[in-house]
Amino acid sequence: MSFLSAETARALAELVALDALDGAADPDGEDASPLERLGGIRSLVTALESDPAVLAAVRDALAAGIGWDEIAQASGLSASAAKYRWAGDDATISARQEASRKRKRERPSSVPTELPGLSVAEAAARYGVTAQAIYQRVTRGILRAETVELADGRKYKRVFPDDADES
Template structure:
């Protein structure tokens, strides 16, 4: 009995068929382009990521008495990553995945660029010191710094050098 889903098996068969064609021996009509190969690889990866075969194998391994460390090693993950991905029942796993998707949607992947003052690293570079020296100067009252909180909850320490304008005190 096959353990891959029909979608994964189809994507695998399509990739094997592309591989069998190779470069077509120079024949333009049968040549597999690099983009076709890339699409085939991505299609298989996407199908495998959605395939319940991994979860089923993990559950079978746990039932057979395997430890999370062995499961993680077989999957190429850390034990904590393996537990995060596969521990619990279907509802718990779905809830973790949805929470992760929600966090990714709600939070931009990069730091905002229009914040007042300077970041600690930028202030350190301007003054020719280490970031730790900036924190020490702030703690000693030699430099002014504020923590700016964005509406999404992210916080940034901003440093105001004597020649930089300070944030408005609304």
């Protein structure tokens, strides 16, 4: 019996079938499309990431006296990332993962576009200078800037150029 879950074994078998198809002409003379190959690879990676066999292997390694540094090296992670991912019992790991998902849901991944003024990068492009030069102009009082704080706590430096002064 395989140590992989049924879902992971299925994803692996599908990818192996795509690999066998690719390069070996089928009756229609077609290979696996690039999107089929990409989908197969991502399905396998996703299945492996959530496969209980990974956590079981980590727990078996810990029980055998193997340390986090060696586990991290074998998994391609830093020791702290490996501990964060796999340390503790199932309830602890689940709570940690849910807290991480919650933070990601609550934290938008992009800068809002409806903010007043210009971003420092936009102002730098407008004046043809670096962002550091914009900060220096703000410090010297040549440009006006304000820090805009959103309701969720994110803060953005916004520059308000004098449209009459295009220097």
